[in-house]
Amino acid sequence: MGHHTQYIHPDLKLSRFDDKFYKADVLFEQHLLVWIISGETKIVQGDQTHWFGAGDTLLFPRNQLVTVINYPKDGLPHQSAVMHLTPQRLTDFYAKNRVDIQPDPAPVFRTFGRHPLLKSCLASLIPYFELKEALSEGIVSLKIEEAITILRSIDASIDPVLANFNEPGKINLADFMEQHYQFNMPMDKFGYLTGRSLTTFKRDFKKTFQTTPQKWLTNKRLELAHYQIKEKKRRPSDVYLEVGFENLSHFGHAFKKRFGYAPGSASQQEP
Structure with missing residues (x-):
């Protein structure tokens, strides 16, 4: 049960989740290329669910916030092969290939569906996980360079995303x-992200919102949950993870304290 990660190199891993679901709000320091082997993945970004x-x-892409919820399916765990596209490898790649590009200041996660070239590249990693020894740097470099080359061949707009190595600058809080x-x-x-x-x-948060970050965040998440349950007729168990709570019981307690009734009763309340 739980989460198991097997590395054959710091930049290549096999990730497996056996529980009924696993939810994480992720912020990666490196670009991650993920091939789903089994199970399902729900991604929530803003008001969009995929x-x-x-x-x-x-x-x-690195430094981009996204909520990821992984589920087993059809009796199989959620399993994926993951490739880290580090800034150093990408810098070396673009320097070697003499590509001059302008980084994308606001990249978002992308899907390439079941593209046969990416599938072939990432599926070819699976036998290496059966080896007892670590994978050589030479093979790792070849596999990662192959993946980058395929991404560039199937998506003409990918270069500004992959070549974005900038740290977040000060933005409107x-x-x-x-x-x-x-x-x-x-x-x-x-x-960091602001x-x-x-x-x-x-300090800036207090000046902007006249309250503490934690109080403001809790209130905003409860308001969104109330809207989803009351207006969209969604179940509390389907909502609490998406709005930022980690525990259904804690969510129910906070919801009742804020609105005076349990989440399950929200849809029956008068406007």
Whole structure:
């Protein structure tokens, strides 16, 4: 049971989830190329929800927030092959290939469906996980360069995404928080993504919202959950993870304290 990760190299791993679901608000420091072997993945970004299944390939750009929920399916665990596209490897690749590009300042996650070239590239990694020894650097470099070359051949707009090595700069705090409050992560990460130290983030937050980050986040998440349950007629068990809560019991307690009734009763309340 639980989560198992097998590395054959720091940049190549096989990830497996055996539980009924696994949810994480992710912020990767490197680009990740993920091929789903079995199970299902739900991705929530803002007000958009996307579902992916076995055979799909996804690219998660670095420093971009996204909620990922992995589910087993058809009696099989959720399993995926993951390739890290590190800034150093990408810098070397673009320098070697003499490509001059302008980085994309706001990349978003991408899906390539069940593209046969990406499937062939990532599926060819699976036998290496059966080896007892670590994979040689030479083979790893070849496989990662193959993946980058395929991405560039099937998506003409991918270069500005892969070549984005910039760190987040200072941005409008209110706009960012209004768009990303459902993500559950440490305050220093919110600060990092808005171009601030933790101390500066808390100070600017208090000045902007006249309250603490945690109180504001809890209230915003409860308001979104109330809307989803009451207006969209969704079940509390389908909502609490998406809005930023980690525990259904804690969500129910906080919801009742805020609105005066349990989440399951929200849809029956008068306007």
